[in-house]
Amino acid sequence: MSKKPVIGILTWREGKRFGEPGYLRRLVTAGKRMGAETFLFSHQDVNTAEKKIRGFVPAKGGGWESRLFPWPEVVIDRYRKREDAYMRLRHGGVFQFANSPFGKKWRVTELLAKDDRVKRWIPETYVYAKGKVKAMLDRYPIVYVKPGNGTGGRSIVKISQAGKHFLIQGRDRRLQRRKASFATRDGVESWIQKWVREQRIRDGNFLVQQGLDLSLVPGRVADVRLLIQKNSAGEWEVTGSGVRLGETGSSISNLHGGGKAISFQSFVGKRFGPERTKLIQQECHRMAHEIASVLEEKFGRMMEFGLDVGVDVAGRVWLIEVNPKPGREIFRQMGDTRTYEEAIARPVSFALHLINSGQVQTKGGRKTGA
Incomplete structure (x- = not known):
């Protein structure tokens, strides 16, 4: 009788505190339900010399319990911070990953904007530089300035022309609303220069993007x-x-x-x-x-x-x-429970597909597809 397939989920951890714990709990549970030994781990849990790995699974009654797990045959990467220790592990060749490392937002946008298959769907976008906002406001009634490494709407501002004025609306790094109004493009440019300096997320850059009128309901994006x-x-x-x-x-x-x-x-x-x-x-x-x-x-x-x-x-x-x-x-x-559950299960079912179709090299002699 063959052993269970082993799937690791790489994520951020501090003590027993995890990034996105609700989703990860459901992901591990889905793996167990589908017959796979599934666990969470972080870069500090890996002993590559002894091929040992400490993993975490949901504990009965809440919280997490940890123990040593077999070396994973495939790893799902859910780590969202570009920390040095994580990057070393990610590029160290010690695991087979279901998903490859990805590029920064600007690089991805640039790649898509140059590809004939998809460029028609990409709004005009540039890396922020002095004078770029003024130039874009000459061409478009709405312009967005946003961090190239941001998430959740943080540090994004929308600049729109309202009569003879330019209205700026946005959210800072703490998601607090910010507003300003200027009569000139020079005024907007100066304000944005300060914003880019103060609202930078880690060491990332900012993007200036063609704004879209997405107000299918008046006054709401x-x-x-x-x-x-x-x-x-x-x-x-x-x-x-x-x-x-x-x-x-x-x-x-x-x-x-x-x-x-x-x-x-x-x-x-x-x-x-x-x-x-x-x-x-x-x-x-x-x-x-x-x-x-x-x-x-x-x-x-x-x-x-x-x-x-x-x-x-x-x-x-x-x-x-x-x-x-x-x-x-x-x-x-x-309220779409069926789609929600399918969205959680699919990363595990894809990881199982990789194992069972022989697309990852298994360790310890377990026959793929058995």
Whole structure:
């Protein structure tokens, strides 16, 4: 009788405190349910010399318990901080990963903007430099300035022309709302220079991006979060999508910035009708498949992407951002339990596919596919 397949999940840990504990608890539970020995670990838990690894699993009654686990046959990387110790482990060749390291936001945007298969969906984007905001305001009525390594809507500002003035709305690093108004582009440029200096996230740069009119509901920003994942056959498949509707007057739609999760069909359908909505959704899915294919060619094997997609007031589809380690809470907040559970299970089912199809070299003589 063959042993259970062994799947490790690499994540940030401090004591028994983990990043995204709710999701990770569900991920480990899904692995167990699917017949795999599944556990969490961090870079400090690995003894490469003795091939030992300390792992963590949910404890009965809450919390976490730890013990030594067999060496994982495949590792799912959910580590979100680019810390030196993590980077050394990630690039050290000691594990077989389900997902490859990914590039910085600017590099990814630049790559997609140059690829004929996907460039039509990419808004004009530049690395921030003095004078770039003024130049973009000459061309577009809305311009965004955002960190190239940010998450959750932090440090993003929206600049829009309101009559003879320029209105700035945004959220700082602590997600506090910030507003300003200027009569000139020079005034905007000076304010943004200070913002970039003070609101920088770690050592990252900022991007200046063509703004999109995403106010399908007047005065509120809305965008689509689409999740595309590898399925149990190792093929890309759109798991689901939903709309994030920002608070009135907010420049972002993020759920922990006060946004609300709504079904794609009902929200987009109210604006464009059922036939047009179906075409818009088909384009979103086509874009997701094309982008996943392009990025996998560039970075190596990947297993999932969260796409932030803009549908503007004319019904045109745009890519706002790609996240290789996406959340999936939008489905839970929409009340779509089936999609939420599928979104959690798919990384494990893909890892099992890699083991059972012989795409990872197993240790200790366990026969793949047995």
